[in-house]
Amino acid sequence: MATPAAERVFLRKASGLIKSASNTDVLIYDLGLVSIGLGLGFLLFYGPAAYLGGNLYVGTLIAGGAMLLVGFGMLAWTITIPRSGGIYNFGTRSMWPPLAFTLSFVEVTAWLFYGSFGAVYLAQLGIAPSVTAIGIITDKPGIESFGTDLAGKWGTFLIASGALIIGAIILASGMRRFFFTQKVMFTIAVAGTLVFIGSLLFTSRADFVSNWNSVMGDRLNVGDDAYNGVIDAASKGGWSDPGFDWKQTLYLSNWAFLPLIGAAFSISIGGEIKQVGRGQTLGIIGAIVASVVVWILSIALVFRTMGSDFLGAVTYSSLNGVEGASTPVTPFPTLLTGLGTSSVALTILIALGFIGWIWLWVPTQILYPTRAIVAWSLDRVAPDKLGTVSERTHTPIPAIVLCLAGAITFVGMLAFTSFFQLVIFIEVAVLAWGLVLLAGVFFPYRRPDIYGKSPLANMRIAGLPIMSVACALGAAAAFFYFFNLFFDDFAAGHARHSMSVLIGWFVGAFCIYWIMWFIRRRQGVNVNLAFKEIPIE
Amino acid sequence: MFRKRDSSGELAIFFATDLHGSNVCFKKFVNAGRFYGAGVLILGGDVTGKMMVPIARQEDGSYLTSFAGKELKLDSDDDAAALETRVSDMGFYPKRMSEDEFQELRDDPEGQEAVFHELIRERLEEWIEYARPRLVEQGVKCFAAPGNDDAFFIDDLLADSGAIELLEGRVVEVDGIEMLTTGWSNETPWKTERETSEVELRAMIVEMIERLERPENAIFNIHVPPHATALDQCPKLDEDLRPVSSGGNPVMTSAGSTAVRELIETHQPLLGLHGHIHEGRGIARIDRTVCVNPGSNYSEGVLNGSLIKLRQGEVRDVHLTQG
Numbered sequence: 001m002a003t004p005a006a007e008r009v010f011l012r013k014a015s016g017l018i019k020s021a022s023n024t025d026v027l028i029y030d031l032g033l034v035s036i037g038l039g040l041g042f043l044l045f046y047g048p049a050a051y052l053g054g055n056l057y058v059g060t061l062i063a064g065g066a067m068l069l070v071g072f073g074m075l076a077w078t079i080t081i082p083r084s085g086g087i088y089n090f091g092t093r094s095m096w097p098p099l100a101f102t103l104s105f106v107e108v109t110a111w112l113f114y115g116s117f118g119a120v121y122l123a124q125l126g127i128a129p130s131v132t133a134i135g136i137i138t139d140k141p142g143i144e145s146f147g148t149d150l151a152g153k154w155g156t157f158l159i160a161s162g163a164l165i166i167g168a169i170i171l172a173s174g175m176r177r178f179f180f181t182q183k184v185m186f187t188i189a190v191a192g193t194l195v196f197i198g199s200l201l202f203t204s205r206a207d208f209v210s211n212w213n214s215v216m217g218d219r220l221n222v223g224d225d226a227y228n229g230v231i232d233a234a235s236k237g238g239w240s241d242p243g244f245d246w247k248q249t250l251y252l253s254n255w256a257f258l259p260l261i262g263a264a265f266s267i268s269i270g271g272e273i274k275q276v277g278r279g280q281t282l283g284i285i286g287a288i289v290a291s292v293v294v295w296i297l298s299i300a301l302v303f304r305t306m307g308s309d310f311l312g313a314v315t316y317s318s319l320n321g322v323e324g325a326s327t328p329v330t331p332f333p334t335l336l337t338g339l340g341t342s343s344v345a346l347t348i349l350i351a352l353g354f355i356g357w358i359w360l361w362v363p364t365q366i367l368y369p370t371r372a373i374v375a376w377s378l379d380r381v382a383p384d385k386l387g388t389v390s391e392r393t394h395t396p397i398p399a400i401v402l403c404l405a406g407a408i409t410f411v412g413m414l415a416f417t418s419f420f421q422l423v424i425f426i427e428v429a430v431l432a433w434g435l436v437l438l439a440g441v442f443f444p445y446r447r448p449d450i451y452g453k454s455p456l457a458n459m460r461i462a463g464l465p466i467m468s469v470a471c472a473l474g475a476a477a478a479f480f481y482f483f484n485l486f487f488d489d490f491a492a493g494h495a496r497h498s499m500s501v502l503i504g505w506f507v508g509a510f511c512i513y514w515i516m517w518f519i520r521r522r523q524g525v526n527v528n529l530a531f532k533e534i535p536i537e
Numbered sequence: 538m539f540r541k542r543d544s545s546g547e548l549a550i551f552f553a554t555d556l557h558g559s560n561v562c563f564k565k566f567v568n569a570g571r572f573y574g575a576g577v578l579i580l581g582g583d584v585t586g587k588m589m590v591p592i593a594r595q596e597d598g599s600y601l602t603s604f605a606g607k608e609l610k611l612d613s614d615d616d617a618a619a620l621e622t623r624v625s626d627m628g629f630y631p632k633r634m635s636e637d638e639f640q641e642l643r644d645d646p647e648g649q650e651a652v653f654h655e656l657i658r659e660r661l662e663e664w665i666e667y668a669r670p671r672l673v674e675q676g677v678k679c680f681a682a683p684g685n686d687d688a689f690f691i692d693d694l695l696a697d698s699g700a701i702e703l704l705e706g707r708v709v710e711v712d713g714i715e716m717l718t719t720g721w722s723n724e725t726p727w728k729t730e731r732e733t734s735e736v737e738l739r740a741m742i743v744e745m746i747e748r749l750e751r752p753e754n755a756i757f758n759i760h761v762p763p764h765a766t767a768l769d770q771c772p773k774l775d776e777d778l779r780p781v782s783s784g785g786n787p788v789m790t791s792a793g794s795t796a797v798r799e800l801i802e803t804h805q806p807l808l809g810l811h812g813h814i815h816e817g818r819g820i821a822r823i824d825r826t827v828c829v830n831p832g833s834n835y836s837e838g839v840l841n842g843s844l845i846k847l848r849q850g851e852v853r854d855v856h857l858t859q860g
Contacts, residue, residue: 530856534565
């Protein structure tokens with residue numbers, strides 16, 4: 001018998017569920033899924049290039065604020081239903097099961113798409129620019145050309161597919177290996193980021209201009225003053241700084257909001273967290289705040305070292321193919337900072353850091369869908385085979401293989417076609433999250449039996465259950481970003497074929513549920529029983 | 538007396554386990570026969586709760602207690618009654634007492650144990666009273682077994698209930714299918730009531746297997762799952778019951794029984810019904826044997842279960858439910 005310190009309860013000697021994820025584990029998990037490096041790359045490339053008049057600082061802060069609201073809503077859900085499986089668990093407890101399955105299907109395929117997206121960027125924004133930068137700094141055209149090739153269609157497809165296959169193998173070989181690899185890559189990513197920040201801190205504008213002129217002058221053919229030459233060429237090519245523009249700033253913030261969503265991904269491992277309230281709060285809120293701080297700091301340093309005009313000009317030129325101002329590969333921070341330092345060693349270290357950040361996305365975006373697929377299978381809305389767990393590695397290998405196949409298909413579409421807008425799938429995922437958060441507003445009233453057992457049950461704001469308030473704010477933020485993406489034609493938009501994809505995805509998922517329902521019915525299985533509450537008479 | 542096979546000759550069994558004292562889960566379990574159309578209900582081990590929540594009366598008439606790890610002050614008897622219902626549904630045992638009694642009990646492990654036994658007995662008696670008329674009305678046969686966390690005195694309570702048939706250590710026939718049962722487990726880090734060495738556990742089960750006419754057509758209702766399956770994975774613990782880490786990551790281990798696995802491999806029964814590892818919800822196959830662990834979410838008031846359909850000596854379907 002025992003009384004836990006500071007608690008007025010007595011415990012019997014009994015075996016118990018042990019939750020393995022510590023608060024630090026949750027923070028690392030969430031930070032890894034934000035992928036600070038990739039987010040910084042998005043902001044520093046797409047921000048100045050595509051949103052003239054957009055303010056990077058304001059956009060980042062708006063996205064951070066909105067994601068905090070989404071995070072509070074998801075915190076309320078995961079504290080109330082502390083189970084692994086993400087929104088599938090929340091949805092099946094709060095809404096019509098076919099709708100809950102549809103939202104879960106849409107959500108996990110969206111994240112799978114972003115696993116592919118990350119793998120593509122591993123090639124195009126991580127490896128290729130780094131190799132190219134090394135080629136330029138060492139004046140070795142062969143290496144420079146190889147780097148350019150790596151960013152091509154086949155280079156992208158092969159590197160991205162290879163990364164996905166390695167990620168899937170690590171996942172299939174066991175969770176211990178997965179977590180170990182993630183921690184190693186997280187360490188590399190953080191170290192690389194520190195080198196990146198340090199390099200910017202110790203490289204003056206004059207040094208950067210001098211180094212840039214020295215290595216890029218001949219290549220760009222804009223004269224000895226290549227730095228100003230780039231700005232002049234871009235201005236002639238249509239780039240300008242029109243001053244602060246709210247609309248462009250809001251659209252730009254999509255690129256900060258997208259990676260920040262990863263901060264709430266620990267909802268998928270809620271059942272494995274020791275102190276779910278404290279751990280999830282630290283993980284979700286900590287990851288959002290840390291990411292925003294690092295981004296703001298990095299943006300300030302990049303502007304100080306490179307100049308905002310130069311950054312706008314060089315990224316705009318790359319995106320729009322302006323003659324005489326485009327770099328051989330995408331002017332991602334790895335390339336620009338590497339060229340700015342003119343040091344091969346620093347370029348490699350910075351590149352490794354960014355590659356580490358991007359890598360953190362890849363296997364985890366496969367892991368998240370596999371957990372949901374196993375849950376669907378156990379609930380009989382997916383084939384039984386997909387719920388099979390290997391006896392040797394204790395991982396769901398059929399589900400991992402299915403996700404790998406889907407992810408490589410997405411990589412092919414991203415590498416060889418322009419069918420998908422860049423982040424079109426984020427629209428459906430954000431919509432799915434928004435709907436689940438909306439369901440959370442009513443959850444304390446619709447399911448008082450479950451909510452009454454939540455540690456939040458006694459907390460109220462303005463007389464309303466804290467979960468209702470948190471989920472209402474979260475839903476508002478999620479729907480705001482759904483529409484922000486909807487009207488941002490560069491990132492996602494609402495082109496007819498894009499909308500067809502979105503609507504088709506929802507309808508397809510809904511049909512899959514009913515096909516499985518029909519198949520199970522013929523097998524004598526009532527799928528609905530998996531979700532229904534047993535009435536107490 | 539009870540409804541067993543339906544017109545197609547199919548027998549539907551509803552199995553749930555590790556309720557750990559949850560009032561709401563037990564009530565759902567009793568109603569599961571009608572809800573899922575099952576003719577047989579089997580309640581796996583670990584029936585009793587783990588925690589007592591003293592609600593200590595203060596001099597000003599309020600109560601002081603703990604909920605969700607935080608100290609909680611209750612201003613009225615109504616508030617105290619509401620908390621009692623809530624923690625009972627979560628599987629805990631509320632107990633009103635004076636602050637002096639609470640402080641005394643705090644330093645008295647034997648006194649705590651005596652109160653625990655009193656509360657466990659009261660809860661089980663309430664459950665039996667609740668179940669008796671409902672099971673008769675539904676025409677459902679209900680079996681139960683203790684688990685490694687359950688004190689021995691609950692066996693007599695269940696055996697004498699007249700509503701629920703105690704299974705521990707027995708071989709019974711469920712509509713023509715033999716079923717052996719034990720709630721004993723292999724050794725755990727918690728040194729619980731019913732745990733023993735693998736050798737002794739094996740001997741207990743072998744003794745029951747010898748009483749089976751057709752082991753290959755039997756149900757092995759054994760609380761602890763077979764070793765090294767998807768049903769028995771949990772974090773490894775050190776002697777202080779802290780998770781063991783390697784490289785900063787929790788080391789996962791198989792907590793199931795090697796003896797149970799060996800005996801299932803040898804005799805290839807029809808079905809294995811298991812619990813014990815709450816996070817081990819799933820279905821595993823060991824050759825032809827289908828092994829099930831529905832897992833447990835008792836503290837959320839969610840009844841994890843499995844609806845198993847048997848026909849002509851085969852497991853036709855296993856459906857994991859969360860009611």
